Amino acid sequence: MADVVVVGGGTAGCAVAAHLCAVTDARVTLFEAGDQFAHHPVNLFTSMSRPGVLDTSLVVSAIDHGERYGYLQAQVLGGGSAVNGLIVLPGAIDDFNEWCERDGLSEWSWDHVAPWFDIIATPTSLVEETSHSSVAQLLSDAWSKARPVPLALVSASRQSADSDAFRHAQATGRLSLRLQTAVSRIRFTGSRATGVDLVDGSVVEASCVVVCAGALRTPILLRQSGVDISGLGENLQDHPNIMFTGKRRVPFVEQVPISRYVAFKSDGDASAPDVAHVLGYEQIDAEGKLAGIGVSLMDVYSRGAIVESSTGAWTADFRCLSDARDRKVFVDIVRQVATEVVEQDLEATFHATDARHLSDVLTFLVTKSDEKVSSWLDHNVRTLSHAAGTCAMGVVCDGKGRVADIDDLWVADASLMPRIVRANTNETVAMMATRVSQFVAETLEG
Numbered sequence: 001m002a003d004v005v006v007v008g009g010g011t012a013g014c015a016v017a018a019h020l021c022a023v024t025d026a027r028v029t030l031f032e033a034g035d036q037f038a039h040h041p042v043n044l045f046t047s048m049s050r051p052g053v054l055d056t057s058l059v060v061s062a063i064d065h066g067e068r069y070g071y072l073q074a075q076v077l078g079g080g081s082a083v084n085g086l087i088v089l090p091g092a093i094d095d096f097n098e099w100c101e102r103d104g105l106s107e108w109s110w111d112h113v114a115p116w117f118d119i120i121a122t123p124t125s126l127v128e129e130t131s132h133s134s135v136a137q138l139l140s141d142a143w144s145k146a147r148p149v150p151l152a153l154v155s156a157s158r159q160s161a162d163s164d165a166f167r168h169a170q171a172t173g174r175l176s177l178r179l180q181t182a183v184s185r186i187r188f189t190g191s192r193a194t195g196v197d198l199v200d201g202s203v204v205e206a207s208c209v210v211v212c213a214g215a216l217r218t219p220i221l222l223r224q225s226g227v228d229i230s231g232l233g234e235n236l237q238d239h240p241n242i243m244f245t246g247k248r249r250v251p252f253v254e255q256v257p258i259s260r261y262v263a264f265k266s267d268g269d270a271s272a273p274d275v276a277h278v279l280g281y282e283q284i285d286a287e288g289k290l291a292g293i294g295v296s297l298m299d300v301y302s303r304g305a306i307v308e309s310s311t312g313a314w315t316a317d318f319r320c321l322s323d324a325r326d327r328k329v330f331v332d333i334v335r336q337v338a339t340e341v342v343e344q345d346l347e348a349t350f351h352a353t354d355a356r357h358l359s360d361v362l363t364f365l366v367t368k369s370d371e372k373v374s375s376w377l378d379h380n381v382r383t384l385s386h387a388a389g390t391c392a393m394g395v396v397c398d399g400k401g402r403v404a405d406i407d408d409l410w411v412a413d414a415s416l417m418p419r420i421v422r423a424n425t426n427e428t429v430a431m432m433a434t435r436v437s438q439f440v441a442e443t444l445e446g
């Protein structure tokens with residue numbers, strides 16, 4: 001019977017453990033740096049404010065030479081799916097066909113991945129926030145195409161990666177869960193992964209290791225373990241985001257802070273908001289006093305990297321908008337959004353002083369030159385915590401998630417994307433992790 005070690009119990013790690021327990025007789029040990037909770041709050045701000053569930057220790061910059069800040073990453077069983085905004089949008093059909101045609105990943109065309117999206121499909125609900133003072137209403141007034149966004153909710157309960165399938169895996173008795181236990185290094189015998197070292201100094205041997213520590217921690221762990229493959233830690237991507245914020249006229253007291261979005265698509269039939277999307281955030285603070293309108297670029301060409309300094313500290317430089325195509329489209333989209341929003345009754349949603357300030361910012365973006373808007377973006381852009389691409393298939397890993405030239409070492413998380421999908425990433429990560437674990441299962445059986 002094989003002994004499989006999974007490093008990281010986030011969206012991908014839980015999916016890998018669940019699938020391996022379901023389709024093989026392997027014993028699986030899952031190491032998760034964070035803790036386990038019986039339930040996760042629906043509201044992402046309530047969920048994120050629980051002590052210890054976030055790892056903000058990795059300092060990043062969104063743009064070249066930009067301000068440095070702690071990146072928001074989950075550190076809890078369930079990972080991003082336990083704290084995120086619940087948005088369920090699979091990647092666009094073209095994303096996967098491009099992976100297949102441009103990156104030579106023949107197993108990842110839309111025809112190949114569509115059945116796997118069906119297998120892992122997260123159940124969703126549409127939640128309507130329609131009060132006169134809501135951001136959702138403001139978006140609906142500005143765009144007739146504003147729609148409720150599908151959310152990972154069933155009977156008002158968050159559907160996270162540590163929910164049903166994971167509990168079934170625990171019930172097999174073959175899944176051993178090691179919480180608050182960080183892996184410090186992968187062990188090798190020759191060119192074969194043979195286990196992991198834990199931060200407390202103990203050693204765990206395994207027939208194979210599947211790394212799911214997230215797109216920032218996975219390449220760092222591989223590098224710290226001595227893996228030196230060209231491209232490792234490069235190709236870092238995320239969706240750039242601008243947030244227009246203000247104090248709410250009426251404090252938000254509901255559970256679901258994101259309800260409506262507006263998709264900007266390259267053509268009307270595109271399966272995902274493949275250019276950009278605008279999201280209404282009824283709440284952007286723990287108290288529900290502030291609301292926001294988020295504008296995110298989904299079609300991303302810029303590439304960053306995870307970088308080790310001379311002192312051995314790791315940082316991530318996203319280099320958002322460093323590709324001229326991203327900058328041009330984002331300037332256009334942000335101006336389009338500002339043009340629509342500034343025409344709305346902002347005082348219906350925002351406190352009068354903040355509504356006036358917001359109106360001034362929006363007017364600036366509507367009336368100033370591309371250069372001025374571009375410079376404003378440099379000062380205000382952040383990302384959506386959708387980090388991806390740092391162990392890309394076709395570069396660092398093969399088309400099945402196996403790390404190049406190393407036996408029995410796999411990656412199954414957001415790092416694998418050769419190009420970030422043009423959608424929120426969680427559903428695609430869950431699909432990819434399940435797919436990779438099927439490849440692992442076939443290898444264990446073979």
Ligand SMILES: Cc1cc2nc3c(=O)[nH]c(=O)nc-3n(C[C@H](O)[C@H](O)[C@H](O)COP(=O)(O)OP(=O)(O)OC[C@H]3O[C@@H](n4cnc5c(N)ncnc54)[C@H](O)[C@@H]3O)c2cc1C
Nearest residue numbers: 008010011012033079080084085086087183413414424426
């Ligand atoms: C605040 C926030 C909001 C988001 N909103 C959305 C949304 O609404 N919709 C959407 O589709 N996507 C959203 N995302 C993104 C989505 O959740 C992520 O793309 C997804 O969770 C990535 O999965 P992953 O398995 O690659 O990494 P993660 O889910 O981050 O899991 C990595 C896990 O590995 C653990 N770990 C790291 N290093 C080690 C180690 N050395 N040893 C042991 N364990 C380790 C971490 O503690 C963590 O639990 C959001 C993310 C965040 C953070």
